[in-house]
Amino acid sequence: MNVSDIKNVAGIGGGVIGGSWAVLFAMKGLKVKLYDINDDCIANDKKTIEGNLDFLAANGAIKDRASVEANISFTTSMEEAVKDAQFIQESGPERINIKQDMLAQIEAAAPADAIIASSASGLPIGQIAENATHPERIIGGHPYNPPHLIPLVELTKNPNTTEENVQLAKEFYESLGKEAIILRKDCPGYICNRLQLAVFREMIDLVERGVCSVEDADKALTFGPGIRWAIFGHNMIMQLGNKDGISGMIDMLGGGFNLCADIAAWDTIPADYGKLAQEQVDEMMKNYSDEIGHDNAAIAQYRDKMLIDILKLHGKF
Ligand SMILES: NC(=O)c1ccc[n+]([C@@H]2O[C@H](COP(=O)([O-])OP(=O)(O)OC[C@H]3O[C@@H](n4cnc5c(N)ncnc54)[C@H](O)[C@@H]3O)[C@@H](O)[C@H]2O)c1
Incomplete structure (x- = not known):
């Protein structure tokens, strides 16, 4: 299969992430x-998707809202969702028994060569795919929330995923304007969350x-760093920060005061931080300008x- 053969996509689960993926696929x-387990869940998924579309239309990010919306259909039948799909994005709950069960249902009805990507944000793809019939086409496709806006997707492989299928998934995501990176080996939390x-x-x-x-x-x-990081990664920022490039920067950092020795190294988050930070964040939200807003939804x-x-600015819209 080539990337140009991918015309029909199935979304499994239409919550925060599944509803956002569906909008991205439809926009492209x-x-x-979109499959969900019952009519109530589908009603919620529709609300999430309508909210995403309203926002995109209001901000000039989609011109023809009606045709984007018309690309998305809903079903409570797994078979109906996946039977004609070339690419399946699973975004169900992050629980191993549910992920494995969903995968078994998907594989029972999907074409044998359809790529199945899991949005899982922590469970290793090897574990999710351990009972799969065709593990060679199963990958981790971990988005950064919300996937219809944030370009990054982290690809992970189970021990049987073929290189050809990982490359196909990468090309597919890139054809949607995403920036896809492939992890060379399993790593808890992948790259971004770490x-x-x-x-x-x-x-x-x-x-x-x-x-x-x-x-x-x-x-x-x-x-400070964040505004630069929105343009280049830290290796490139270091390259630009020294006349001898990043190697000069590393010599300079290594030769001076060893700040690394003073950086936090504790291995659990201090339990008191939630309360302490919440009080200050509540105050900060009160003091934001009206343009930014004062509650989570507005902000x-x-x-x-x-x-x-x-x-x-990145040419992504
Ligand atoms: N929320 C995030 O920031 C984020 C970011 C990246 C990845 N993820 C991952 O994406 C996945 C979905 O997360 P979410 O935040 O959208 O969760 P969510 O709770 O918002 O959505 C889960 C969806 O799965 C459906 N569902 C429930 N049981 C199901 C089943 N048995 N079969 C199929 N669908 C079922 C629900 O009805 C709902 O539509 C998880 O694996 C999560 O770890 C989440």
């Missing part, structure tokens, strides 16, 4: 059949040590509007 002109947690651990530590407030830790990240909309602007 693919026909999506990077994010490493920075967050240090932020928590700085607050707990009394060096700064929660608000200032966020401000330092957003208006998330502001974030997504800004995301669209950044994505436009």
Whole structure:
């Protein structure tokens, strides 16, 4: 199968992630059949999708909302969802028995060569696929929320996934405008969540040590490294930061005060941080401008509007 043969996509589960994937596939002109377990879940999935479409239309990210919406159909029959699909994106609950059960149902009705990608955010794809009939076409396709806006997708392989199928999945995601990276080996948390947690651990530590407030830790990240990271990764930032490039930068960092020795190294998140941070985050939200908003829903909309602007700068919209 070639990437141009992929015309019909099945989405399994239409919650936060499945509803967002469905919108992305439909925006790119693919026909999506979205499966969920019952009519109530489908009603919720429709609401999620309509919300995503309303937002995209209001922000000029889709021109013909009706035709995008018409690409998505809904079903409570797994067979109906997958029988004609060339690509299946599973976004059901993150529980191993459910993932394995969904996979068995998918494989019972899907064409034998359809690619099956799991959105799983922690469970290893090897474990999800351990009872599969055709593990060679099963991959992890871990998005970053929300997948219809954030380009990254992390691909993981089970021991039997063929290189050809991983490459096909990568090309398929790239044809949708995504940035796909393939993990060379299994790694808990994959790449993104580990990077994010490493920075967050240090932020928590700085607050707990009394060096700064929660608000200032966020401000330092957003208006310092974060704004550069929205353009280039840290290796390239280091390259640009020294006349001898990244190798010069590493010599410089290695030769000076060893900051690494002072960086947080604890292995569980301090239990008191949730309460401490919540009070300060609540205060921070009160003090935001009306343009940003004062509750989670409004602030998330502001974030997504800004995301669209950044994505436009990257030529992704
Ligand atoms: N939320 C995130 O930020 C995020 C990010 C990346 C990956 N993920 C992963 O994506 C997957 C879905 O997460 P979510 O946040 O969308 O969850 P969710 O709870 O919002 O959605 C789960 C969906 O699965 C459906 N479902 C329930 N039981 C099912 C079954 N037996 N068979 C098929 N579908 C079933 C639900 O009706 C719902 O539509 C998980 O594996 C999660 O780890 C989540």
